[in-house]
Amino acid sequence: MRARDWRGLPRSRLLLLAALLAWAAAAAHEEDAEGPHSEAGLPPGHGNSHWSYADKAEWASDFPHCGGHMQSPINIETGAALFSPQLEPILLPDYSLPPREMLRLQNNGHTVVLDLPRNLTLTGGGFPQPYQAAQLHLHWGSALKPGSEHTVDGHRYAGEIHVVYYSSHFDTIQEAMVEPGGLAVLAAFLQVGSEENEPYQHILEHLNDVHEEGEETWIPAFDVAKLLPDDLSRYFRYNGSLTTPPCYQTVNWTIFNQTIRLSPDQISLLEDTLHGDEDELIQDNFRLPQSLQGRSVLASFLMLHSPEGAQPPGEGGSPRAPDPYGPAEEGGGDSAGSAAGGGQPHTPDGASGRDPEPASGEGQSPATSSGADQQVGSSLQTGDVLAAIFAALFGITALAFFLYVRKHQAQNHRRDSQPIKSSIIYTAATTEENAA
Ligand SMILES: [Zn+2]
Missing domain, CATH: 3.10.200.10 (Alpha carbonic anhydrase)
Structure with a gap:
């Protein structure tokens, strides 16, 4: 979505839209983090058993609770x-x-x-x-x-x-x-x-x-x-x-x-x-x-x-x-x-x-945005500054929301595809730092 498409809209409407989107994204994120099925605490990229007793010293960096x-x-x-x-x-x-x-x-x-x-x-x-x-x-x-x-x-x-x-x-x-x-x-x-x-x-x-x-x-x-x-x-x-x-x-x-x-x-x-x-x-x-x-x-x-x-x-x-x-x-x-x-x-x-x-249960952090809406900068005029800012805000929010949903879906899929018990705490103890 290009910023210039929004330039024609009244600024007040832009502002309202951006605010609504930001709120929606934040609300969705919060709901998930506190939801009963949230596997809170699992950092991105660590679905289940990607750890070993050989790297016990690293556990806390990948799994904050371990520290x-x-x-x-x-x-x-x-x-x-x-x-x-x-x-x-x-x-x-x-x-x-x-x-x-x-x-x-x-x-x-x-x-x-x-x-x-x-x-x-x-x-x-x-x-x-x-x-x-x-x-x-x-x-x-x-x-x-x-x-x-x-x-x-x-x-x-x-x-x-x-x-x-x-x-x-x-x-x-x-x-x-x-x-x-x-x-x-x-x-x-x-x-x-x-x-x-x-x-x-x-x-x-x-x-x-x-x-x-x-x-x-x-x-x-x-x-x-x-x-x-x-x-x-x-x-x-x-x-x-x-x-x-x-x-x-x-x-x-x-x-x-x-x-x-x-x-x-x-x-x-x-x-x-x-x-x-x-x-x-x-x-x-x-x-x-x-x-x-x-x-x-x-x-x-x-x-x-x-x-x-x-x-x-x-x-x-x-x-x-x-x-x-x-x-x-x-x-x-x-x-x-x-x-x-x-x-x-x-x-x-x-x-x-x-x-x-x-x-x-820290929830997943919605992905950060990368420079969305670069077209915005090309021909900014005085009156367009606000519109550009709100357009950027909207883009960032929309991207974050999209990435968040994608990640959430992927996580659910991963979770569903493995046996329930495998995500249990006690997954396994292997080499010397034992976990419970
Ligand atoms: Zn044990």
Whole structure:
């Protein structure tokens, strides 16, 4: 649209038109940014999994939330955890799914993901409302080093399971993941034991079917609660984020005190089977501990004061050994919160610890304009200056609006064309900075 076409119009009408267009563009932009389906925060050009553990240092530049002050994982200092009697036991009712029900198992290039039916709920745990299941996935290291995301008193475990839930206040996890407290993740540490862990075989025996990035298979359902510790009453709680981009700071974290044991063969299978980017083995798919930045870590239990190493090292390889409070040494104790903490009844801090920062959903910025309407300048006369300005304004606004709509459509298309779960926070953890 050329500026000179507008020169004939009364200036007042031009001005009105330009103003209307500017308002329309701004209104459209705002509506989208706040819309329930907006995947706020995803910067242009980063639809889903274009990140890697090798470039953890760059995450924050592409995904601004990753540079926030409520990031995960963290190192849990058991001695500093505050006992909160309001942290009731976690309840996982009716998790025994019939084997005829099939669940999707997927290699997303960062980890192995098992989709879960949303009718698996998480209640209790001091949460004001139930959470519904979305998926679970694992983090691991390599033969050379352990690979849990969270650490306890500086100790890193062999691996970590994350079961991801979203608040029942939302219809989809995409809506929940950008709202404070919208997500809850149950985490437990994996350790090397002497016996095979049968529940984990339900997943591990299918790893070879998804050894390449993007592959998926369907496996018979089973009691996925058996992938978690027996004791769901003793855990740590804090507010944090997804441990992978886009690192939304909307996660209520629960890290169980009791750990889970897998046989050496099972751990090796986990570490040496899946391939990701450029066909490289997916190993060390964990993010390093992030700064607490003033956050509190709560504990649902009072920690016993026991001399380090005084506790039994766990039931000789029982897949899910009772919490022995052993020393948190490499592959040693079974208890996440080992002997620290001298049982001081820290002030119950209850819910005060959770004040999730709003996940700002910054919308896409409408594309900037480039020199539209250059013809305008050719023969400006005194009276035409205003007309030219308004014409330029109109052109810029129209172009921005057009580009914005195009981008929005493209984004929707991209979003729709990928499996819902793939845009979940936990897309994948791969190399060392683990995201939740
Ligand atoms: Zn995770």
